[in-house]
Amino acid sequence: MxxxxxxxxxxxxxxxxxxxxxxxxxxxxxxxxxxxxxxxxxxxxxxxxxxxxxxxxxxxxxxxxxxxxxxxxxxxxxxxxxxxxxxxxxxxxxxxxxxxxxxxxxxxxxxxxxxxxxxxxxxxxxxxxxxxxxxxxxxxxxxxxxxxxxxxxxxxxxxxxxxxxxxxxxxxxxxxxxxxxxxxxxxxxREFALNTVSKEAEEYQKTLLDVIQENPVKIERELEGLKAMAKGYMPLVYYRPREPGEKEVLRRYESLGKFELNKKALEFARELGVNNYEEFLLVKGLGPSTLRALSLVLELVYDVHPSWKDPxxxxxxxxxxxxxxxxxxxxxxxxxxxxxxxxxxxxxxxxxxxxxxxxxxxxxxxxxxxxxxxxxxxxxx
Known part of the structure; x- marks a missing residue:
């Protein structure tokens, strides 16, 4: 509640x-x-x-x-x-x-x-x-x-x-x-909210903790491909749109603000070996923009979704x-x-x-x- x-x-x-x-x-x-x-x-x-x-x-x-x-x-x-x-x-x-x-x-x-x-x-x-x-x-x-x-x-x-x-x-x-x-x-x-602390987001949290163990450069490359798609460019070879609603998902994220990765924060989380979502949220430098970026990558690359219900x-x-x-x-x-x-x-x-x-x-x-x-x-x- x-x-x-x-x-x-x-x-x-x-x-x-x-x-x-x-x-x-x-x-x-x-x-x-x-x-x-x-x-x-x-x-x-x-x-x-x-x-x-x-x-x-x-x-x-x-x-x-x-x-x-x-x-x-x-x-x-x-x-x-x-x-x-x-x-x-x-x-x-x-x-x-x-x-x-x-x-x-x-x-x-x-x-x-x-x-x-x-x-x-x-x-x-x-x-x-x-x-x-x-x-x-x-x-x-x-x-x-x-x-x-x-x-x-x-x-x-x-x-x-x-x-x-x-x-x-x-x-x-x-x-x-x-x-x-x-x-x-x-x-x-509200019509929607990026809600990563809903019980519906348990799988999202687990996948995110796995993804942040990867090199932040790789995550950034995936993000840049999604940004290009948002501007109307053809997706990179490794990425194939799965459904027409993906552009609507991009617009939804954009309505919440910019999505830019703080690579230093992700590198710090990786060095610390963060293994639960509480610890991740407390990582210095982790802000709304970085989590939006990670959520976008999870949703459109890994097909893992946060909750979009406003609680x-x-x-x-x-x-x-x-x-x-x-x-x-x-x-x-x-x-x-x-x-x-x-x-x-x-x-x-x-x-x-x-x-x-x-x-x-x-x-x-x-x-x-x-x-x-x-x-x-x-x-x-």
Whole structure:
């Protein structure tokens, strides 16, 4: 199962008066969530895109924008460092994402954990969502959550500048990183995606590991023949088209970007004797272009195919949670400051009370469980 959400790219910023309230409400929700579900339960919910989006809506962020990921994840990270709940977060947007390894080492030291597995996991999940799964999105946001027991979750987001969309990827305690590794899926389904981490791609992965043991020069020669075919030249003698659909396959690869081999990366993988797909993805210099090139060669020369299915399904819409305090961009209505302050006061009082008294609040949720919002009020921001 995988977990992905597509959102329109939005600029702008959160006004100071709203940011202060968001920070307070975020802290209170996290305290209650950890007390109710434990740190592992919190991580499970953060790795659920519907829950995460509902959290975003409750604190008043845009219900449908890319900023909902960067702002909400940033608020959560800050709150977890300010409050000791047994779970911390590393990374963030842009330059902050590159600080993830060092921050993970600090968290691991705090919780007396070996940092290396988590640093490796951070690198690997980023490589999967930029290289192994290609849907036209470039990662620019990566937040890694780690609790005192060693459970982890990752929320990262990629940008498609041409289509003005962002896609969010969620991970949780993955047992494998190369066969359907994400937790679940939500978002806009694309016509196709180069998906080399689908269970359907097991044969592809095995064949690729065999092919990279060959001299990179030979692989490059095969690639150049395919490029010539794409330009309309006659195939080389050793290559014979098998079916008319091969030109469509070439166009599909070209739509994802250039395919150029990094021969140094392939030589390095060969020297290391890489024998599993995880190790291969972590090879320095292996990028989307090189994997596209290898996939093209495998598909048209060796007749071994990756999966072309975009691993996305459509979740329930959490828009109704925007009615808690309103939305930053006035959808479904402007932020109701008195209601926001009243909610914060109520939750502060709730946090200070005995856990048994909080059980009464759960009954209140039944009132709105089946409530449905007026569709006409759901407007793009």
């Amino acid at each position: 995988r977990n992905v959400a597509d959102l329109p790219l939005h600029g702008g910023h959160v006004p100071a008066w709203l940011a202060r309230r968001m920070r307070k409400l975020t802290r209170l929700v996290l305290i209650l969530a950890v007390e109710e579900y434990g740190t592992r339960g919190l991580l499970e919910r953060l790795s659920d895109p519907v829950w995460f989006q509902a959290f975003n809506n409750v604190i008043g962020m845009d219900w449908d924008s890319s900023g909902s990921t960067t702002v909400t994840a940033g608020m959560i990270k800050d709150a977890l460092w300010e409050e000791e709940l047994g779970v911390k977060a590393a990374g963030g947007k842009g330059k902050k994402s590159r600080a993830t390894p060092e921050e993970l080492k600090k968290i691991a030291e705090l919780y007396e954990l070996d940092p290396e597995p988590y640093v490796r996991t951070s690198r690997l999940v980023a490589k999967v969502d930029t290289v192994a799964l290609q849907t036209g999105y470039q990662l620019y946001h990566h937040v890694f959550f780690l609790d005192e027991k060693g459970n982890w979750a990752v929320i990262q987001q990629g940008m498609n500048g041409r289509e003005r969309l962002a896609r969010r990827f969620h991970w949780f305690d993955a047992e494998t990183f190369t066969l359907d590794p994400h937790k679940a899926i939500s978002g806009l389904k 996305v399904t459509h979740p329930p819409d959490p828009f109704k949670f925007s009615y808690a305090v309103g939305g930053k961009d006035r959808v479904p209505f402007p932020i109701d400051r008195p209601a926001y302050d009243g909610l914060i006061s109520f939750l502060e009082e709730l946090v200070s009370r005995h856990p048994e008294e909080r059980a009464l609040v759960r009954n209140v949720t039944r009132i709105t469980k089946n409530w449905k919002f007026p569709e006409g009020e759901k407007r793009a921001t």
